[in-house]
Amino acid sequence: MLRIIRERFRQGYRTAPFPKVEPVLPERFRGLPVIDPKKCPAGCTDCEGSCPFGAITRPNGLPRIDLGRCLFCADCPACPYGAITFGNDYRLATCQRQDLFYDGAEHLLAQKLKKKMLSLFGRSLKLRQVSAGGCNACEADVNVLSTLVFDLGRFGIQFVASPRHADGLLVTGPVTENMRLALLTTYEAVPGPKIVIASGACAISGGPFVDSPEVHNGLESILPIDLYIPGCPPHPYTILDGLLRLLDQRKQTQKR
Amino acid sequence: MSATSVCKNGGILPLATIPRLTSAEFAALIKTRLTEGARLAACLAVPEGDGDASFTLYAVLADDQGGDLLVVAQKPQRQFDSLTPTISHVHLFEREIGEQYGVKFAGHPWFKPVRFHAPWPGGSDGWDRDPEIHPLVGDMDYFTVEGEEIHEVGVGPVHAGVIEPGHFRFQCYGEQVLHLEISLGYQHRGIEKMLLGGPWPRTAMQIETMAGDTTIGHMSAYSMVLEGLAGMAISPRARALRAIALELERLANHVGDIGALAADIGFLPTSAYCGRLRGDYLNLSAQLCGSRFGRGLVRPGGVLFDADKALLTKMRQTLEAVARNTRGAIELFFSTPSVLARLEGTGRVTARDAYYLGLVGVAGRACGIDADVRRYHGTGSYLPDEIPAMIEEGGDVLARAQVRRQEIEHSLEFLNLHLSELPAGELRQVLPPLAPGCLAVAMVEGWRGPVTHVGLTDADGRFVRYKAVDPSFFNWSGLALALRDGQISDFPLCNKSFNLSYCGFDL
Numbered sequence: 001m002l003r004i005i006r007e008r009f010r011q012g013y014r015t016a017p018f019p020k021v022e023p024v025l026p027e028r029f030r031g032l033p034v035i036d037p038k039k040c041p042a043g044c045t046d047c048e049g050s051c052p053f054g055a056i057t058r059p060n061g062l063p064r065i066d067l068g069r070c071l072f073c074a075d076c077p078a079c080p081y082g083a084i085t086f087g088n089d090y091r092l093a094t095c096q097r098q099d100l101f102y103d104g105a106e107h108l109l110a111q112k113l114k115k116k117m118l119s120l121f122g123r124s125l126k127l128r129q130v131s132a133g134g135c136n137a138c139e140a141d142v143n144v145l146s147t148l149v150f151d152l153g154r155f156g157i158q159f160v161a162s163p164r165h166a167d168g169l170l171v172t173g174p175v176t177e178n179m180r181l182a183l184l185t186t187y188e189a190v191p192g193p194k195i196v197i198a199s200g201a202c203a204i205s206g207g208p209f210v211d212s213p214e215v216h217n218g219l220e221s222i223l224p225i226d227l228y229i230p231g232c233p234p235h236p237y238t239i240l241d242g243l244l245r246l247l248d249q250r251k252q253t254q255k256r
Numbered sequence: 257m258s259a260t261s262v263c264k265n266g267g268i269l270p271l272a273t274i275p276r277l278t279s280a281e282f283a284a285l286i287k288t289r290l291t292e293g294a295r296l297a298a299c300l301a302v303p304e305g306d307g308d309a310s311f312t313l314y315a316v317l318a319d320d321q322g323g324d325l326l327v328v329a330q331k332p333q334r335q336f337d338s339l340t341p342t343i344s345h346v347h348l349f350e351r352e353i354g355e356q357y358g359v360k361f362a363g364h365p366w367f368k369p370v371r372f373h374a375p376w377p378g379g380s381d382g383w384d385r386d387p388e389i390h391p392l393v394g395d396m397d398y399f400t401v402e403g404e405e406i407h408e409v410g411v412g413p414v415h416a417g418v419i420e421p422g423h424f425r426f427q428c429y430g431e432q433v434l435h436l437e438i439s440l441g442y443q444h445r446g447i448e449k450m451l452l453g454g455p456w457p458r459t460a461m462q463i464e465t466m467a468g469d470t471t472i473g474h475m476s477a478y479s480m481v482l483e484g485l486a487g488m489a490i491s492p493r494a495r496a497l498r499a500i501a502l503e504l505e506r507l508a509n510h511v512g513d514i515g516a517l518a519a520d521i522g523f524l525p526t527s528a529y530c531g532r533l534r535g536d537y538l539n540l541s542a543q544l545c546g547s548r549f550g551r552g553l554v555r556p557g558g559v560l561f562d563a564d565k566a567l568l569t570k571m572r573q574t575l576e577a578v579a580r581n582t583r584g585a586i587e588l589f590f591s592t593p594s595v596l597a598r599l600e601g602t603g604r605v606t607a608r609d610a611y612y613l614g615l616v617g618v619a620g621r622a623c624g625i626d627a628d629v630r631r632y633h634g635t636g637s638y639l640p641d642e643i644p645a646m647i648e649e650g651g652d653v654l655a656r657a658q659v660r661r662q663e664i665e666h667s668l669e670f671l672n673l674h675l676s677e678l679p680a681g682e683l684r685q686v687l688p689p690l691a692p693g694c695l696a697v698a699m700v701e702g703w704r705g706p707v708t709h710v711g712l713t714d715a716d717g718r719f720v721r722y723k724a725v726d727p728s729f730f731n732w733s734g735l736a737l738a739l740r741d742g743q744i745s746d747f748p749l750c751n752k753s754f755n756l757s758y759c760g761f762d763l
Contacts, residue, residue: 007588011529028546052457074552074560129418135759137468137549143418147531161416178393178442182413208461214446
């Protein structure tokens with residue numbers, strides 16, 4: 001017993017002061033891309049189609065990144081001129097699929113839930129997690145939210161064992177054909193009203209496995225989605241930030 | 257010409273030099289080698305592409321004593337007799353090949369689907385399922401026990417936690433488990449099929465996510481295959497950085513596993529500390545390459561990120577504090593009598609069963625099997641003389657926990673040594689074109705065990721077949737046996753003590 005108490009003091013208090021204090025992420029962390037069209041050489045359209053996962057297009061003659069497809073690759077081949085680089089901003093989650101198209105100017109972050117849903121879930125949100133073809137990295141970084149560093153419970157959010165106890169699903173993975181039915185059954189088992197969160201590039205667009213005949217390229221064609229959390233995998237703070245915005249527990253930054 | 261072709265870890269063999277044996281010779285040779293102490297590392301089929309629907313079988317055996325990898329091939333055939341009745345190690349490989357190419361292995365004692373997908377060439381499969389309809393996952397004949405007081409418990413695919421899906425079916429007599437059958441395939445994304453004709457621009461990210469918690473392990477093995485085929489050697493500096501990342505990956509997962517075991521038996525102090533400490537190791541990986549899971553660090557030809565003096569010092573300082581807390585949390589766990597009493601004797605796998613199933617990695621070493629790629633097939637920063645045998649004899653949950661404890665201690669020392677100074681060398685060199693018509697094989701001791709990759713190229717240097725074997729492929733059968741005659745309530749604890757990958761198995 002004494003040994004346990006002594007070790008408790010040695011280990012110290014470790015819960016991070018988030019969201020009051022912004023987290024310090026590693027310098028090399030790859031967050032929201034920085035797009036600087038001024039660096040585009042005249043007439044250059046090389047970035048279009050350069051991403052193996054189709055994350056980059058040039059709809060108005062300017063580069064635009066689909067954060068839902070972007071895997072934040074360290075060897076991003078998009079631009080040898082430095083017009084597309086990765087910044088350190090971990091805040092990425094949005095409520096609409098189209099808000100994930102980022103041209104470097106505005107990024108509309110996730111908004112709070114509608115009034116009725118917010119009154120139901122704002123102070124207590126129980127989620128059921130379903131891994132539908134995930135590689136276990138998304139799952140692992142959802143799991144850490146329940147460790148004492150993030151202490152998810154203090155925000156009234158909890159992952160529960162049964163869909164019957166849940167207010168919504170947090171889905172990871174590209175939705176394999178072999179998990180489609182189990183996912184739909186789990187969704188049916190959640191009592192309404194309910195929300196669905198697509199966490200990670202796989203759940204949003206199919207991620208690294210996009211276009212495999214064994215996957216459904218994410219949740220889009222399967223379930224209605226209330227929150228999109230980009231990343232491969234999303235950083236735990238990206239997930240937490242998205243959840244808190246949805247529950248109106250974070251200062252609502254409209255634009256950035 | 258000798259019947260086997262031999263190469264070292266990361267080496268290549270021209271396909272034309274690998275003798276094709278008759279099926280009797282093939283079986284006899286594998287059996288002899290296994291009896292002599294070699295381990296079956298991989299087994300795969302390659303279609304001959306002659307329109308005759310015939311396949312060549314390849315087996316890769318790891319000979320630990322000589323540090324050699326033996327490659328054996330069988331003459332192309334359309335029909336196969338199962339080797340499983342005499343060589344149990346191949347049981348799952350035969351089922352896998354049967355499913356991938358729609359061939360039957362006559363005489364296989366439990367010939368069932370593995371991942372529930374249609375055969376790659378199309379057409380009918382080994383179970384005569386309708387080729388027009390995607391096979392229904394989990395739809396197979398389960399082993400059942402019959403009797404008045406026997407009952408069956410089915411669990412999954414969706415489990416009561418934030419974990420991957422899989423189906424477990426227990427045959428129980430009261431609380432006692434008579435048999436557990438594990439049916440996976442829910443995470444099947446079709447990676448190996450997508451790799452045909454590659455490498456493609458998407459390939460690296462697909463390899464990194466074969467098993468996302470073993471990103472460094474799988475990506476290092478893949479890179480070694482490509483570097484072997486390209487006939488290049490990466491710099492000592494790149495090798496050292498890969499080794500550092502691999503050990504960080506091992507630490508994060510082993511420390512997390514000890515915490516998860518503690519959580520399962522209700523020993524909350526170690527559970528709370530290790531949950532946090534696991535994140536600290538992941539953050540160390542992120543300091544190195546920006547990703548907590550090591551995404552983007554390893555690439556064929558070297559690594560993408562360097563660590564200068566300042567970063568090494570910073571990482572070493574962070575590690576020092578984290579290591580102190582890790583040792584504290586783990587010592588507390590292993591010095592508490594109630595913890596040891598709960599772990600000891602639970603989920604025991606005998607050394608004999610472990611051998612016949614070919615258990616690998618942590619689970620194998622917990623049964624006294626002295627196999628470790630770092631120790632016997634070490635490359636780069638791993639000097640075989642410096643890697644001790646980290647084995648236990650018990651075969652139970654305690655033994656699996658103690659193997660992890662030994663490995664944590666070793667990895668901490670390894671990092672302490674290698675983070676002080678890196679050898680010189682280029683970070684990444686350009687990869688020359690891949691050699692045509694060759695087979696390359698690479699093994700990396702990931703945190704669960706050996707990650708084995710085999711790549712075969714066609715006349716244009718593209719993959720005619722790429723096979724990845726996650727250690728979980730061997731070890732799920734071990735979990736099933738660990739439950740036999742145990743209490744069904746011990747399942748979560750046993751499962752944690754193996755902590756196998758679903759997606760690494762399903763691919």
